[in-house]
Amino acid sequence: MYTPLIFLALATTALGYPSVKPQGPIGGATPEPLEGLWTPPSHVYSNGQYKQVVFLSFDGMHQSDLVKYIEMFPNSTWASLMKNSIVFNNAKASSPSDSFPATTALFTGATPRLSGIYWDDTWAKDLYPASSNCTGPMGAEVDWSVASDYNSSSLTGGNAFNLSAVAMKLNSWGVCQPIFPHDYLRVNTIFEVARANGLNTAYFDKHPSYEFVNGPSGLGLTQGYFPEIGAVAANLPAIMAWDDLHWSALSNVTAGHYVNGTGTIDFSIIGANFQGVTWAQSNGGGYACGSTLANPIFGKNLTTAFKAVDAKLGVFIKQLKAAGKLESTLLILGSKQGQSPVDESTLTHVDPQKVINATGVEVSFMTGDDAALIWLKNGFDAVTAKTNLLAQAKALNIQSVLAGDEVWEYGFGNPRFDPRAPDIVIYAKDGTLFSTNTQTENHGAWVPDDLEVPLVLYNPTFTHTNISLEVKTTQIATTILSALGLPLAQLDGWRSEGTPVLPYLGLPNH
Ligand SMILES: *[C@@H]1O[C@H](CO)[C@@H](O)[C@H](O)[C@H]1NC(C)=O
Ligand SMILES: *[C@@H]1O[C@H](CO)[C@@H](O)[C@H](O)[C@H]1NC(C)=O
Ligand SMILES: *[C@@H]1O[C@H](CO)[C@@H](O)[C@H](O)[C@H]1NC(C)=O
Ligand SMILES: *[C@@H]1O[C@H](CO)[C@@H](O)[C@H](O)[C@H]1NC(C)=O
Ligand SMILES: *[C@@H]1O[C@H](CO)[C@@H](O)[C@H](O)[C@H]1NC(C)=O
Ligand SMILES: *[C@@H]1O[C@H](CO)[C@@H](O)[C@H](O)[C@H]1NC(C)=O
Ligand SMILES: *[C@@H]1O[C@H](CO)[C@@H](O)[C@H](O)[C@H]1NC(C)=O
Ligand SMILES: *[C@@H]1O[C@H](CO)[C@@H](O)[C@H](O)[C@H]1NC(C)=O
Ligand SMILES: *[C@@H]1O[C@H](CO)[C@@H](O)[C@H](O)[C@H]1NC(C)=O
Secondary structure, rough: OOOHHHHHHHHHHHHHHOOOOOOOOOOOOOOOOOOOOOOOOOOOOOOOOOEEEEEEEEEEOOOHHHHHHHHHHHOOHHHHHHOOEEEEEEEOOOOOOOOOHHHHHHOOOOOOOHOOOOOOEEEEEEEEEEOOOOOOOOOOOEEOOOEEEEOOOOOHHHHHOOOOOOOOOOOOOOOOEEEEEEHHOOOOOOHHHHHHHEEEEEEEEEOHHHHHHHHOOOOOOOEEEEEOOOOOOHHHHHHHHHHHHHHHHHHHHHHOOOOOOOOOOEEEEEEEEEEEHEEEEHHHOOOOOOOOOOOOOOOOHHHHHHHHHHHHHHHHHHHHHHOOOOOOOEEEEEEOOOOOOOOOOHOOOOOOOOOOHHOOOOEEEEEEEEEEEEEEEOOOHHHHHHHHHHOOOHHOOOOEEEEOHHHHHHHOOOOOOOOOOOOOOEEOOOOEEEHHHHHHHOOOOOHHHHHHHEEEEEOOOOEEEEEEEEEEEEHHHHHHHHHHOOOOOHOOOHHOOOOOOOOOOOOOOO
């Protein structure tokens, strides 16, 4: 019975990987029919309190930015939404807070120990380098930034991945294949759960590699839309125009169409993110001098970015109402992660090569921004590397270092057994970015500036409530499933880590 599968695997390989197109819908392509591994469901299973859930992420936004914005603009959309919102004002983003693990948290409910996702650009001890044909030593960089696009200067990313630039894996039947982003995720996603129960799903993000939310099956999204943000000009108006593509896609799917505005389809989970705020924060004109997380002061560009969000949010609410879906939708507004440092007087750039050199041992790979993760050639060098790093802590702005077993004790994977877990984790001093670029802020660490995100749940039947209980963005995953009446037991993140549904919404935790 396995013969056809093996035949299929060999046939796929024989196509020759440099020209193979990615699986799954990319850039608004026609959704692939469910076939092969999955039996298409014969019925739609959903008996939840809501017909659809919409999750919008305003990347980079802090909870304190929301408070400040409402104070500055009491007649804004944000302020008016508060009247019917349950606000979790002590919500924490994922650790690490880089966009990849932060997105993983939202849609899997899992932490990196389970999901295997630590950053967008990492090292995997169990994969082979790009273009290696699985020859030579194991261990490879896995880079899901724009570098994985087939054509990073095209808005579509070339509608494919560059299969000469992605890591390769040796299958159990001896075939060497390039991997796709969704192959890298170890757990399933809420999109897969929804689709397996006959519902439609749509998600929009910033690079084609975000197709990883399809989940390991590659089939979680009915439609993905990932215009490449790296293909647009590096200025605020261009980034806001790019955001408008996502607003337009959101408007079309809300009205019951595909992303391109044609056809008739009901999406049950719709997710989108927006980049104007994070761009303004990290490219000058973010927070003014004297800003702190408790009391942020917006620069001109950041105010412009927030006002654009507010206006578009107002239009979106009207569209939801016009589609007759306002009452039946649970709207979740939040952010994948914050941004550090809000107080730019603390900003210091440290050359990552200096950190690598300071370990004094052979380093396979380092990734980082306001924190750093390091994979070593030999894991048993971890303690030596830690000692050497701490000896230069002052010069390198290092606050503290986790090495070897400490990485696992802290809550990440165990680098002894887990080929994805870093051997060394570096906490930087506040305001430090391990990069040589000109960015004024970034994220990835788990300092308050990165973690303190807004989390607002809106429905016209809600009465304004602020809840200061600490919750995590992983809980958004289970909350979305529960709101739709889907069984949490079908989500790996819930089964293995018990990630609870957000409280006070009257949604069942099963
Ligand atoms: C719009 O998108 C749908 C779904 O991907 C596709 O079937 C259809 O051909 C597209 N229409 C146009 C005009 O591109
Ligand atoms: C609830 O939180 C919002 C947003 O953080 C804030 O603007 C509002 O003042 C808070 N309301 C109360 C009653 O605390
Ligand atoms: C808000 O609206 C009210 C009434 O519509 C108006 O009196 C007030 O000046 C407005 N406030 C601001 C800050 O625009
Ligand atoms: C890997 O295989 C491809 C396709 O057969 C070939 O073109 C390439 O030269 C090989 N590369 C290495 C490093 O063996
Ligand atoms: C990449 O996209 C750009 C912009 O659309 C285009 O000009 C260029 O020809 C494309 N390159 C390749 C290799 O397809
Ligand atoms: C694909 O990646 C390889 C290896 O990094 C690179 O040499 C090649 O130029 C890339 N192809 C395109 C079309 O960008
Ligand atoms: C604000 O954004 C504009 C447009 O991108 C840019 O030219 C300007 O330098 C930014 N302002 C500051 C203070 O950085
Ligand atoms: C949304 O639909 C309109 C047509 O109604 C179309 O012009 C627009 O391009 C669509 N948006 C996207 C992102 O494709
Ligand atoms: C790191 O070490 C190498 C080899 O000793 C040296 O050439 C390089 O300049 C060092 N880089 C930095 C940034 O210190």
